[in-house]
Amino acid sequence: MTAIRPTRSSRVLRDIAPVLAGAAAIVAWRAIIALGNYPPYILPPPEQVLGRFVSAWGDGTIAPHAGRTLVEVVLGFGLGAGLALIVGYALARLPLAERVLSPYIVAAQATPILALAPLLALWFGPGILAKVIICALIVFFPVAISTMVGIRAVDARLLELARSLRATRRQVVLTLEIPAALPSIFGGLRVGVTLAVVGAIVGEWAGADRGLGLLVNLARGSLFDIPLLFATLLTIALLGIVLYALVVLVERILVRPR
Amino acid sequence: MPRRALALARAIPTLLLILIVAGCAVQPGGATASSGPAGSSPPTALTVGLGYIPSVQFAPFYLADQAGYYRDAGLAVTFQNKIDPDLVTLVGQGAIDIGVADGTSVIPAVSQGIPIRYVATIYGTYPSIVFAKQSSGIRSAADLRGKKLGIPGKYGSSWIMLQALLDSVHLKPDDLTIVEYPDFGQGVAVQQGAVDAATGFANNEPVQLQLTGATPVILHVDDVIALPGPGLIASATTLDAKHNAVAGFVSATLRAMTEIAADPTKGLDAAIKSVPELASQRDTQLAILNATIATWAPPGGDRTRYGAIDRAGWQASIGYLTKLGLVPNPVTVDGLVRDVSGLPAK
Numbered sequence: 001m002t003a004i005r006p007t008r009s010s011r012v013l014r015d016i017a018p019v020l021a022g023a024a025a026i027v028a029w030r031a032i033i034a035l036g037n038y039p040p041y042i043l044p045p046p047e048q049v050l051g052r053f054v055s056a057w058g059d060g061t062i063a064p065h066a067g068r069t070l071v072e073v074v075l076g077f078g079l080g081a082g083l084a085l086i087v088g089y090a091l092a093r094l095p096l097a098e099r100v101l102s103p104y105i106v107a108a109q110a111t112p113i114l115a116l117a118p119l120l121a122l123w124f125g126p127g128i129l130a131k132v133i134i135c136a137l138i139v140f141f142p143v144a145i146s147t148m149v150g151i152r153a154v155d156a157r158l159l160e161l162a163r164s165l166r167a168t169r170r171q172v173v174l175t176l177e178i179p180a181a182l183p184s185i186f187g188g189l190r191v192g193v194t195l196a197v198v199g200a201i202v203g204e205w206a207g208a209d210r211g212l213g214l215l216v217n218l219a220r221g222s223l224f225d226i227p228l229l230f231a232t233l234l235t236i237a238l239l240g241i242v243l244y245a246l247v248v249l250v251e252r253i254l255v256r257p258r
Numbered sequence: 259m260p261r262r263a264l265a266l267a268r269a270i271p272t273l274l275l276i277l278i279v280a281g282c283a284v285q286p287g288g289a290t291a292s293s294g295p296a297g298s299s300p301p302t303a304l305t306v307g308l309g310y311i312p313s314v315q316f317a318p319f320y321l322a323d324q325a326g327y328y329r330d331a332g333l334a335v336t337f338q339n340k341i342d343p344d345l346v347t348l349v350g351q352g353a354i355d356i357g358v359a360d361g362t363s364v365i366p367a368v369s370q371g372i373p374i375r376y377v378a379t380i381y382g383t384y385p386s387i388v389f390a391k392q393s394s395g396i397r398s399a400a401d402l403r404g405k406k407l408g409i410p411g412k413y414g415s416s417w418i419m420l421q422a423l424l425d426s427v428h429l430k431p432d433d434l435t436i437v438e439y440p441d442f443g444q445g446v447a448v449q450q451g452a453v454d455a456a457t458g459f460a461n462n463e464p465v466q467l468q469l470t471g472a473t474p475v476i477l478h479v480d481d482v483i484a485l486p487g488p489g490l491i492a493s494a495t496t497l498d499a500k501h502n503a504v505a506g507f508v509s510a511t512l513r514a515m516t517e518i519a520a521d522p523t524k525g526l527d528a529a530i531k532s533v534p535e536l537a538s539q540r541d542t543q544l545a546i547l548n549a550t551i552a553t554w555a556p557p558g559g560d561r562t563r564y565g566a567i568d569r570a571g572w573q574a575s576i577g578y579l580t581k582l583g584l585v586p587n588p589v590t591v592d593g594l595v596r597d598v599s600g601l602p603a604k
Contacts, residue, residue, distance in 0.1 A: 209440050221343035224346065224370040
């Protein structure tokens, strides 16, 4: 069976598709404002949001908040994903661990992070620690489950072969199980990194002295600067996209095409 | 699939539909509606957002509702008694007819194009204050130099008030150590001695401090600048369409405020009737209510001026908030307030 080679026009279309989708969204945005006759304090036009985005980055309104959120996301994601890799492996290979831990992991995932955030802020204070823990909690489940699924999916015949070659446990884990499970693990990491951004914002809503979540609250309830609110949301979205792209980049480096 | 399981699976969508319909039929949390007038003409419906959890500080609204003052004014009032940071915007777009909002929020909101008007003052004395223990040695704003002060954040009415207070004695925020308590724990921080002073509300943190046996020192901003405190707001559209109803609501609320000021237990009983949980702390709630009553009148304590709008204070506040960079587009007092209290302008 031969693969169908994309034509030049289809490649061009593929490359400009995201731009076209963005343009369509902006046209729809404008149309909604025109049809609903919405004032800027309810739905500002895209050009006003873009202008505020540029000015707020230029005058230093957004930068310190974005920096704090980024630190929370990176630390929380690192902590949550690191623990999830270990626990996910244990869940896959130790039946007792699965039996003992699974109910608690599912219960933690089922508890709304919005309800936990104020409690964590109370326990760990309004500083960065509570946000890092919230990020880690929200990242943990998808990464742990994807790790467990990935490790379990490793071909049993390959494991048998490794044992017959007298490979040590360490060699089996590092050269067979983890590389084989990487595609699944990276699936979880992709979900986890975007959830980490959500976790940081939720944590900042529960109480923060800095961060994009705080800026959202300030823009809507204190400054009544709705274009700034949209500009902050745009920053949050861009942060998520950039972090997601970084995970995809690392995945492309580590996971060889099959 | 067994027959019973199949029947259950078929019933699940129906059950979900019933739950959704039942959920939609229930009024939103915290909403209570007063009955309409007994007369023949239908009452005018008014939705009022109090913007905060049910509390004894809303006693005038509870009393006016229970005593039928709103009904007598031809109103069918529905309260949205919950925390709502978007209350100003919701009033502006007409989703809520009347709301309680801080005057210092109204100025930036109108400047940003939100079409609201401040129609009556509830807190004639600005309730946001700086407080400290007597033992801190703080007696005036000048004494804050070099001290450690707690604040929820560098925004909102507390931050505006603090800057005005410091400005009056030629101090800047950098002249003291400001500790942020985003979880609003600054009151406890004063009690525990973690900070020398903190921002708070006259009817909250100092009362709590006093109940622990300490004597609070309170610094009011009103001596420096007459910032407009929390009051009633309505959208320009609502004021045009329901002017008499808004005026009737204001009048009935002011009547209840006057009665409660004369007999605070009347307000406490009304609050407990609306919020039964308050009954377990009757003494504390009465102390909070008394502190609240003290802020209703303008500085000087003239109870005949409940609800009045201090236009000179608003003018000064526009200038001050402009100086702080909170007024991106120019505003005028006429564009901010529309007095429906019927009191002579000051």
